[in-house]
Amino acid sequence: xxLLLFSLNKEDITPLYEQLYEGIKDAIIQKxxxxxxxxxxxxxxxxxxxxSQTTIELAYAQLLAExxxxxxxxxxxxxxxxxxxxxxxxxxxLPKTPTQKPTYTYDFNPxxxxxxxxxxxxWRKYARDLYDTAHADLLLTGEAQGEFALRQEIATYLYxxxxxxxxxxxxxxxxxxxxxxxxxxxxFEEATVFALEHPGYPSVDRILRQHGRSVFPINxxxxxxxxxxxxxxxxxxxxxxxxHQFPTGAILSATRRTQLLNWAAASPTRYIIEDDxxxxxxxxxxxxPALQALNGKDKVIYMSTFTKSLMPSLRxxxxxxxxxxxxxxxxxxxxxxxxxxxxxxxIVANFMRDGHFSKHLNRMRKxxxxxxxxxxxxxxxxxxxxxxxxxxGMHILLALEGNxxxxxxxxxxxxxxxxxxxxxxxxxxxxxxxRFLIGFGQLYDINQAVDALxxxxxxxxxxxxxx
Ligand SMILES: Cc1ncc(COP(=O)(O)O)c(C=O)c1O
Numbered sequence: 001x002x003l004l005l006f007s008l009n010k011e012d013i014t015p016l017y018e019q020l021y022e023g024i025k026d027a028i029i030q031k032x033x034x035x036x037x038x039x040x041x042x043x044x045x046x047x048x049x050x051x052s053q054t055t056i057e058l059a060y061a062q063l064l065a066e067x068x069x070x071x072x073x074x075x076x077x078x079x080x081x082x083x084x085x086x087x088x089x090x091x092x093x094l095p096k097t098p099t100q101k102p103t104y105t106y107d108f109n110p111x112x113x114x115x116x117x118x119x120x121x122x123w124r125k126y127a128r129d130l131y132d133t134a135h136a137d138l139l140l141t142g143e144a145q146g147e148f149a150l151r152q153e154i155a156t157y158l159y160x161x162x163x164x165x166x167x168x169x170x171x172x173x174x175x176x177x178x179x180x181x182x183x184x185x186x187x188f189e190e191a192t193v194f195a196l197e198h199p200g201y202p203s204v205d206r207i208l209r210q211h212g213r214s215v216f217p218i219n220x221x222x223x224x225x226x227x228x229x230x231x232x233x234x235x236x237x238x239x240x241x242x243x244h245q246f247p248t249g250a251i252l253s254a255t256r257r258t259q260l261l262n263w264a265a266a267s268p269t270r271y272i273i274e275d276d277x278x279x280x281x282x283x284x285x286x287x288x289p290a291l292q293a294l295n296g297k298d299k300v301i302y303m304s305t306f307t308k309s310l311m312p313s314l315r316x317x318x319x320x321x322x323x324x325x326x327x328x329x330x331x332x333x334x335x336x337x338x339x340x341x342x343x344x345x346x347i348v349a350n351f352m353r354d355g356h357f358s359k360h361l362n363r364m365r366k367x368x369x370x371x372x373x374x375x376x377x378x379x380x381x382x383x384x385x386x387x388x389x390x391x392x393g394m395h396i397l398l399a400l401e402g403n404x405x406x407x408x409x410x411x412x413x414x415x416x417x418x419x420x421x422x423x424x425x426x427x428x429x430x431x432x433x434x435r436f437l438i439g440f441g442q443l444y445d446i447n448q449a450v451d452a453l454x455x456x457x458x459x460x461x462x463x464x465x466x467x
């Protein structure tokens with residue numbers, strides 16, 4: 001065969017042998033070199049390309065190891081028949097740079113949390129104590145439902161803060177609500193219809209559909225899910241966020257709570273999944289007990305997460321099963337191990353045991369309340385916008401006149417992240433105005449952020465002087 005012509009770049013950070021290997025491999029894959037053809041000898045190719053024989057030796061060795069060529073002793077290297085070789089086409093190789101999320105000057109992301117006040121030194125102390133030979137047993141797999149010590153802490157915390165009565169045996173720990181949901185789904189018959197709040201948490205809808213389950217959207221108003229609609233559906237399981245409806249921020253009214261529990265009590269196959277994802281942060285009025293605590297012990301699967309209260313990256317959430325579902329769970333999931341690292345579980349358990357979790361929550365509640373009030377105050381200077389869902393959690397809902405898509409895009413191009421309500425709809429719905437989720441957890445300069453957004457949207461600031 002002719003000598004191989006490759007353009008090798010000596011300045012490139014990719015080593016020469018790798019460039020040569022890639023070049024020959026591509027030529028073989030694209031059939032530019034025929035099966036059975038002999039590759040040039042190392043000496044000849046080294047003279048021709050003006051590179052060392054060692055470089056060529058390395059490239060040939062790699063091709064040989066991967067089966068692109070074969071070697072005949074004292075004769076040379078020959079191209080193999082690719083049809084018999086499994087190989088990966090170049091275009092299927094993953095890009096070397098990870099996909100970048102958009103970066104904003106001001107990001108009103110409802111999933112953002114404050115990262116300036118995390119108690120790193122305390123956390124580090126617990127981590128250091130645990131990563132020690134004294135705890136070598138934590139290198140082995142633990143209990144499937146999660147570490148007993150953590151389940152015990154969660155049970156105590158739930159009783160004290162949410163009125164939820166349960167034993168550690170009823171708790172299952174997993175790496176996030178998203179990972180726990182597919183498990184929950186499997187506790188119900190294939191034909192079970194799941195009712196979801198509309199608008200609602202999009203992950204739930206996606207997960208259910210991915211698992212081939214039937215989904216029935218139920219509208220939400222300013223009292224939360226409209227239970228009359230649920231009663232007319234053929235759903236057996238309903239997924240709700242009663243303490244702070246996601247994304248509208250509505251709090252389920254007392255009447256609806258009773259109505260919802262009565263709906264569930266009317267049939268042995270009916271259940272309520274109560275997602276209490278951000279109940280720790282409530283800014284007005286008394287804390288509202290969980291549904292599970294209101295006579296719902298046998299009918300409510302209570303779910304919560306440490307995503308808002310500690311950090312989303314920890315990937316730690318849990319559900320509490322009513323006794324009637326516990327036996328099914330134990331039968332279906334006997335052979336699963338926990339998805340959360342044992343060390344992390346014990347860090348959290350010890351952190352809770354010694355009172356640091358309550359201390360952290362009290363501190364964060366003050367910080368988020370300040371941010372929340374600053375956000376509401378900042379928007380009061382703009383009478384063109386309307387705020388709802390502002391009693392709890394880490395986001396509010398903002399409504400204003402205009403085209404939602406255009407307003408979203410104009411904010412985006414000016415480096416401001418806002419989150420249109422339309423992204424949380426389970427089915428098309430018509431609103432007369434534009435609506436956005438406005439998160440404040442990860443914002444530190446709220447007045448500037450609000451003024452910047454309002455400027456982009458060309459809304460005039462009304463100050464006491466200009467009134
Ligand atoms: C309604 C709702 N549930 C649960 C979660 C938390 O999910 P995870 O535990 O998977 O982080 C969130 C996070 O934003 C949420 O909005």
